[in-house]
Amino acid sequence: MDSVEAEHGGVQPVLTALKGTPAEIAPSTYYAQKSRPPSARSVRDQILVEQIKEVHVKNLEVYGARKVWHEMRRQGHQVAKCTVERLMRAEGVRGVTRDKHPRTTKPAAETERPCDLVRRDFTASRPNQLWVADLTYVRTADGWVYVAFVLDVYSRMIVGWQVSISLYTELALDALQMGIWRREHASQDVAGLVHHSDRGVQLRFKGS
Known part of the structure; x- marks a missing residue:
């Protein structure tokens, strides 16, 4: 009620308003509570809240209650895990949630599957002869992001890539088009290029 006193010039009007209601508070009860140490x-x-926040900040604010508790125990603080959980919850201190790993390959048996033009022989004798594509995912502070990339087998260089928060069919195609544009922009010949990808529906388009 301290804020009430500051804003309205005293607590007495509040106690008067509460009189006769289920929330009635006797003035003696209020002042006894206020003066109690x-x-x-x-x-x-x-003290524990300050220690918890220190551990949390020093670990990039990713630790949840269990890891914070373990770290505090390693530092010699005698505290129960349930106490750490209670204080973190009260202070709104949270760790990074471990999401389930997303799927990057979605088979689609009903669609045509291109032939394996390289017959599992992933070697190349020159640049722009064979490119391979793949999809992966990366966890960030804001959630999972998908990354499609295309690699030149000869140089092991990533020639094209694309990043998205959703897994859409054109993601891999955008990465391929980026690689082709970069090589053509550098006046390199991509005629006869073979592009190889897995059988996921997001990567299913024919190489040539």
């Missing part, structure tokens, strides 16, 4: 538990909780 902090309990030993509240004092210790405040």
